[in-house]
Amino acid sequence: MSLFSLVTGRPGPSGFGSASTAEQVTEGIDATNLTAVITGGASGIGLETARVLALRGAHIIIAARNTEAANEAKQLILNDNETARVDILKLDLCSMKSIRAFADSFNALDLPLNILINNAGIMFCPYKLSEDGIEMQFATNHLGHFLLTDLLLDKMKNTARVTGIEGRIVNLSSIAHLHTYEGGVRFDNINDEISYSDKRAYGQSKLANILHANELSRRLQKEGAKITVNSVHPGLIMTNLMRHSALMMRILKVFTYIFWKNVPQGAATTCYVALHPSLKGATGKYFLDCNEIAPSAFARDEVLAKKLWDFSNKLVKSALNS
Ligand SMILES: NC(=O)c1ccc[n+]([C@@H]2O[C@H](COP(=O)([O-])OP(=O)(O)OC[C@H]3O[C@@H](n4cnc5c(N)ncnc54)[C@H](OP(=O)(O)O)[C@@H]3O)[C@@H](O)[C@H]2O)c1
Numbered sequence: 064m065s066l067f068s069l070v071t072g073r074p075g076p077s078g079f080g081s082a083s084t085a086e087q088v089t090e091g092i093d094a095t096n097l098t099a100v101i102t103g104g105a106s107g108i109g110l111e112t113a114r115v116l117a118l119r120g121a122h123i124i125i126a127a128r129n130t131e132a133a134n135e136a137k138q139l140i141l142n143d144n145e146t147a148r149v150d151i152l153k154l155d156l157c158s159m160k161s162i163r164a165f166a167d168s169f170n171a172l173d174l175p176l177n178i179l180i181n182n183a184g185i186m187f188c189p190y191k192l193s194e195d196g197i198e199m200q201f202a203t204n205h206l207g208h209f210l211l212t213d214l215l216l217d218k219m220k221n222t223a224r225v226t227g228i229e230g231r232i233v234n235l236s237s238i239a240h241l242h243t244y245e246g247g248v249r250f251d252n253i254n255d256e257i258s259y260s261d262k263r264a265y266g267q268s269k270l271a272n273i274l275h276a277n278e279l280s281r282r283l284q285k286e287g288a289k290i291t292v293n294s295v296h297p298g299l300i301m302t303n304l305m306r307h308s309a310l311m312m313r314i315l316k317v318f319t320y321i322f323w324k325n326v327p328q329g330a331a332t333t334c335y336v337a338l339h340p341s342l343k344g345a346t347g348k349y350f351l352d353c354n355e356i357a358p359s360a361f362a363r364d365e366v367l368a369k370k371l372w373d374f375s376n377k378l379v380k381s382a383l384n385s
Pocket of ligand 1: 102103104105106107108109126127128129132154155156157158181182183184185186203235236237238296297298299300301302303304305
């Protein structure tokens with residue numbers, strides 16, 4: 064997609080562009096036989112994704128740490144569509160204990176799982192460690208989703224096998240993956256506070272979202288599992304994500320307003336990648352404005368992706384055993 068298309072909303076090869084909304088890109092799609100888990104589905108892009116997938120008939124599980132906000136989100140969706148199927152399960156991605164509890168609760172529901180949208184995220188927060196002692200943006204944005212995906216994968220594989228319907232995993236990344244630490248991921252000092260940069264730590268976590276999607280995609284292809292894994296940049300949308308940088312973002316928006324989207328446009332790429340039939344079999348790809356583009360060289364680096372996979376496994380194992 065060119066800068067011209069981004070600003071004007073001119074559709075790309077998919078027929079959609081930056082001005083397309085989530086409703087437009089899913090128009091006419093019947094998702095009544097699908098179940099989707101959406102992390103962070105109580106606000107922003109995740110809520111709009113939940114609303115539109117529910118509008119197309121999917122059974123939605125909103126995975127949220129704030130269940131009060133999630134209940135309000137559910138009510139909003141039901142106000143729009145009284146037949147929407149929406150359930151809420153508690154999930155705190157910066158706690159491995161909470162992620163395991165979520166997976167146990169979800170599995171106990173004995174539902175199928177066709178779509179997993181790893182959407183929740185935090186941005187530019189001051190240095191902090193998670194409950195498991197891992198730098199917060201890496202822990203929440205990447206590691207939490209890494210563990211969650213792993214715990215839900217058997218269910219997804221089984222659903223795809225039994226139903227014959229392709230499963231889809233969508234990781235919400237960001238163009239911010241371009242602005243990371245030297246070397247991409249700080250394997251040797253992931254928790255270093257002195258050299259911590261809130262911006263680079265966010266970029267690192269968003270790079271990790273793409274590397275995770277690509278490595279998982281390769282592994283699933285090797286196994287012959289009928290599940291695709293892709294990552295997306297939703298665009299620039301004013302949401303609660305900006306809570307740690309609200310003033311800076313408001314000022315930035317004044318000078319760059321032509322690049323910003325509203326929330327329905329911001330949820331379009333996620334919904335397109337999660338539902339659109341033209342993407343059947345498309346996996347290990349990165350999308351912006353509903354069109355595939357190439358991410359950074361780090362994001363395309365298979366060695367880095369494998370290294371991150373092993374590193375993440377090690378972190379998860381040591382946290383769960385401590
Ligand atoms: N907005 C943009 O311009 C933009 C650009 C590029 C990429 N993205 C990506 O898009 C995704 C959605 O962001 P958004 O803009 O919709 O922001 P948002 O409105 O703040 O939504 C993020 C959601 O994630 C949840 N969350 C945060 N930490 C969590 C945790 N530990 N456990 C469970 N849920 C947690 C939040 O819940 P709480 O309300 O409880 O915190 C919130 O519901 C993020 O991954 C973000 O990186 C956004």
